[in-house]
Amino acid sequence: MDTSPTAARVLPARHRTVLFWASVACAAALILVPAWMLAGNPAVLGGHPLLPGILLVAAAAGVVWAILLWVRRDVPRPRSRVRAVGAWAGRIAVLALAAGLAWLSPFAYQPGQAAEAGPTSDLAVTESATAITMSPEGRTATKGLVFYPGARVDAKAYQDILAPAVGAGYRVVILKEPLGLSLLDGSQARSAMADNPDIRTWAVGGHSLGGVSASSFALANTDVSGLVLYASYPIESLRGRTGLSVLSVSGSQDGLSTPAKIQASRDLLPVDTEFAAVQGGVHAFFGDYGAQPGDGEPGISRQAAQQQIAAATVSFLGQLQRN
Template identity: 50%
Template sequence: MLHRIPTVCAAVALIVTPLWLFGTNPAVARAHPLLPGLLVASIVLGLVLSWLTARTWRRPPRPGRRRPVLASLAALLAIGSMAALAWVAPFPAMDGEGTVVREFGLAGVDYEEDATSITLTPVTGSSHGLVFYPGARVEALAYVPVLARVAQEGTTVVVLKEPLGISLLHSRQARSAMDANPGIPVWAVGGHSLGGVSASIVASEADDVDGLVLWASYPLGDLSGSDLEVISVSGSEDGLTTRADIEASRARLPSGTLFTEVPGAVHAFFGDYGDQPGDGVATTGRPEAQEAIVEATVQFMASLE
């Protein structure tokens, strides 16, 4: 029976880990389809392994030294894969009291969600659009409360659901969102943290992108020679995208870039998903910081032509 232990461990990991993620984190089920799809496939594979193991439980092991080694390696691969999927499970959206939420009440904005994006359309109509990449491993819904306030001021906002919560896996995802809204003549792309890095890739390549919105972020390449309008909004107490990072980015951005530092703000204040490991210590409240973030972004979007 000892020779079955690696297979049993693999089957348990493949079944239990996805069930635990689905049961404890509501952001998993509403994420980009790649993550829940991989988790469902893992459950199916685990059930198949369980069935095969049960069928052969009493059979003696076949001779050969490689079989136990290969089984152990396969088990380690399965367990490692489950650990990786557990790690990329997104930070879920939370309210001001740190309670996980499933939806937010919105006023003056039409809300539409599909498998890969959330679209916030002002009820009064708009001539500006912003495609927004969330930060790494943060669910799209966590940015809705802040970006809805941008939408209320006349900008259609499309918040992307990124594959496995990592925008660089599909950095050009913004293109499909822009193509789905052909009536909007003025576009900006933006993002938080790693999401802003991906947005800078799109902004550097697309002729029909007029602006770049960086929240606690910086560009991947050198945009200093471009004619893009850019705003960089950062927090003075951010422990992940530090003041030094923002200063270093100045040389890679156009000379007219607007830099706005929000006093006392930390990395996690750019969304509603609670605290983030490695972040700094805030010296202001989340509502006050988000008010400044929204105000700077609204003014920037209104200035685009």
């Protein structure tokens, strides 16, 4: 029997076989997860281009890996135990990547009955790779709202609930966030404002995690006159931010941004902040994307809740003064 150091370091054949099939599983995951997301969720291709770009790269890597595995399937490849540990670590990382990509699949827009509040009109909607812009048709808007969606929520899910604000004469820009996470580009509102130079008075807003980014943006940018928080709260104090009006709308049955969290946020917001609570409202009622894991049980219909949310938003925007 060969007892040389080289032979002692070679991985047994059955272990190499297991490693081979682990490679097959990794290649399949890199192909199937992007295929499932791209084909099965319209919000992926309709959102920020970063996610579909990453999915296409992952799928291409999976195809190349699968081809190499097929071509080299009969080629014996002795592998030391040290290299095997590294190989297993790499394959675990690939599977974790595939799982992470699957988690990033956004909550897609589920059309509902649009909320109605205040004056209405036809809307002019334009869409780019990074934003959805809604303007009142036939009217000149001088005030605008840049809105950050909640984490992994389709930007289109906020069109209906924000449409009444457009009908009342305000321009609304809903951001398409990179990977559906506003924290990856918290200053994205600046580009939207620059693309609409005719708007003289700006508010920023957001739902859930999007509201956190909107709060930070409002704190750092003094040309923002208003902040609209949907089931959200800041992580930094805005008490010292002068010239900023704030509206905080929450749901009494929200299981994520709970009433206790909203109450605690009062100390971080200006003393004249306007608070509105939708009795029976839940986290997912601030957009149209279906139910959300971890949310509470609603005690009001989605339509009735959204009418209250939209009415509070329209009223708040009407009171904004230019900084």
